[in-house]
Each structure stands twice: as structure tokens, then as C-alpha cells.
Amino acid sequence: MSTRIQPGPRERLLTAAQRLSYEQGVNVGVDALLTAANVARRSLYEHFGGKDGLIAEVLRRAAAEDLDAYRSAIAAAGDDPRARLLAVFDMLDQVVSAPDFRGCRYLGADLALADPAHPAHEITREYRQSLHQLLAREVSRLSLPHPARVTDQLMLLIEGTLATGAARPAGHPARDARALAEHLLP
């Protein structure tokens, strides 16, 4: 087997589309994707069936990566569930402070794609559900009276952090959200 100098067109297309669909939004043109990936037009339709299929696969891949980032941040914070949950906001502080941060990819996709039948919506829904479960597992260990509600509130703080980070680049929304989470988790 020969070691590939560069990955195949499917992989290049996914990588380029993951970056471009975030930088420019999911309404980025097919030509821009093909040029950035240096891939023939035909390859897109052979591998993904069309632009929608590519966008869907990009969201699936990004979701897996992002969920891993949450899992890593939680795992690295020790055993105390409270510390593990607060660590999420420390990780988000890094994310929203990055110079190329442009908001939540999944909310952006949901808002940009008006057609409720677009496959992207189901993927974003599953992503949020997975993240919700991730948080719920930690919250449940805290033996709070209303764990479901607290989990929803943590989700709201995360969404608020990402939205505020996109809307008002100055400031540190993740720190503000973390302080609110500290109040929330006794």
C-alpha cells in the first residue's frame, strides 16, 4: 500500500466544506467548495449525491468532533460532576475567543435553511440531543431536585455563550455564563 501524499477527493471535499460552510455559511456555492477542495465537479455528486448530501455529512462530522471536544473537556476535569460541568465553559471560552469564531454552526444551519425538510435539521437536532444527554449524565450525579430543568438551563447557557460570542466579539461570554452556572450548581 502506498502512503497517500494527500487524501482522496471525498476527504478533501469534506475538509474544505467543513471550513467553508462555517466561514461563509451553508449557502456557500458549489463552485467555491470544488475550488477550495481542488476536486472535480463530478466527484461531489458521485460521493455525496449533491450539495445537500455533502452539507449533511459535514454536519455529521462536525457534530462528532464537537461532541468529542465536550467529552474531552469534561473528562479532563476530574471526578467532581460540578467541576466537570463548569469545565465546559472554560473550554467554550477558548472556542469563542478564537479569531475565526463565527457562532454556532448548527444554529447557523438551522436559521439559514428555511426548508424544514432539509436533512441538516435532523442532524442538528440529534447533535443537541447528544449534548443534552452528555450534560444530563453529569447533572444526575448531583442529586438535584430538578435535574431536567438544570440541564436545560445549562444548554441555554451554552447556546447563549455561542450566540453572544458571535454577536458581540468583545467580552468573555463564556466567563459570564460560567458564573451563572456556578450559581445554578450548588
Add this chain to the structure above:
Amino acid sequence: MSTRIQPGPRERLLTAAQRLSYEQGVNVGVDALLTAANVARRSLYEHFGGKDGLIAEVLRRAAAEDLDAYRSAIAAAGDDPRARLLAVFDMLDQVVSAPDFRGCRYLGADLALADPAHPAHEITREYRQSLHQLLAREVSRLSLPHPARVTDQLMLLIEGTLATGAARPAGHPARDARALAEHLLP
């Protein structure tokens, strides 16, 4: 002076664009706007110079209306600054529970328009600044040690409410956010 059965083309265009650019996103087509407003193509370019000008004017108008809604909710809540601030979330509960709620118009515009030079961005920035001032005025009356930070946190709760409302239509994010605000405001 004759009483107009229907408003002029400029007004019709603004009304239709305000609705359509929210329902379908700011990337809605010009043809759809003209058809919905029942207005000649030329009128758009005479009144607004182009689609960007129309979108900008729509955002200006929507911002004025939305700020008025916040002001009204605050004013109707009496004199206690804490009650006035919490009333914002009661108002938001109505907003995000509406069947046609599709998230924050201004965040949607910012995410959809990749070009940072698009006039829409300045308008959304000013809108958030005005809303921030509105909240800051109430927060300042509470004599808290860190009023600026609390104001930022309230903004984050508002953004989080709108984002969560768009992303997870079930549930009552505004109530969750209100509970967090109650912790925040002693």
C-alpha cells in the same frame, strides 16, 4: 387628501420584506419580495437602491419595533428594577412560544451575511447596543458591585433564550432563563 386603501409601494415592500426575510432568511429572493408586496421591480431600486438597502431598512424598522417591545414590557412591570428586568423574560416567553418563531432575526442576519462590510452588521450592532443600554439603566438602579457584568449576563440570557427557542421548540427557555436571572438579581 384621499384615504389610501392600501399603503404605497415603499411601505408594502417593507412590510412584506420584514415578514419574508424572517420566515425564509435574509437570502430570500428579490422576486419573492416583489410578488409578496405586489410592487413593481423598479420601485425597489428607486426607494432602496437595491436589495441590500431594503434589507438594511427592514432591520432598522424591526429593531425599532423590538426595542419598543422591550421598553413596553419593562414599563408595564412597575417601579422595582428587579421586577422590570424579570418582566423581559415573561415577554420573551410569549415571543418564543409563538408558532412562527424562527429565532433572533439579528443573529440570523449576522450569520447568513458573511461579508463583514454588509450594512446589516452595523444595524444589528447598534440594536444590541441599544438593548444593552436599556438593561444597563435598570441594573444600575440595583446598586450591584459589578453592574456591567450583570448586564452582560442578562444579555447572554436573552440571546440564549432566543437561540434555544429556535433550536429546541419544545420547552420554555424563557422560564429557564428567568430563573437564572432571579439568581443573578438579588
Add this chain to the structure above:
DNA sequence: TGCGGAGTAGACCGAACGTTCTATCAGAGA
């Protein structure tokens, strides 16, 4: 050596995009 599959390059399609244009019409004012 020849074959088959995968990838590239690029022309091409119909449709939609934002924009500009001409032509017509209705109403108000001189």
C-alpha cells in the same frame, strides 16, 4: 499488455439571482 475503475477537466443545462432597461398608465398641478 490490456482492462476497468476512479478522478480530473470542463463544457453545458435550465433556473434563479440581482440589476437595468423601455414602455405604459394614473393622477395631481399648472
Add this chain to the structure above:
DNA sequence: TCTCTGATAGAACGTTCGGTCTACTCCGCA
């Protein structure tokens, strides 16, 4: 009545959109 203004209808512009198609090239394998 004549004219000017603002609106209408709609053709047409060039570009870009997503998608299909043909032709050529490359490479592993038999």
C-alpha cells in the same frame, strides 16, 4: 388640456446557482 411625477408591467442583461454530461488521464491489477 398639457405636463410632470410616480407607479406599473415586463423584457432583458450578465452572473451565479446546483446539477448533468462527455472526454481524457492515471493507476492498480490480471
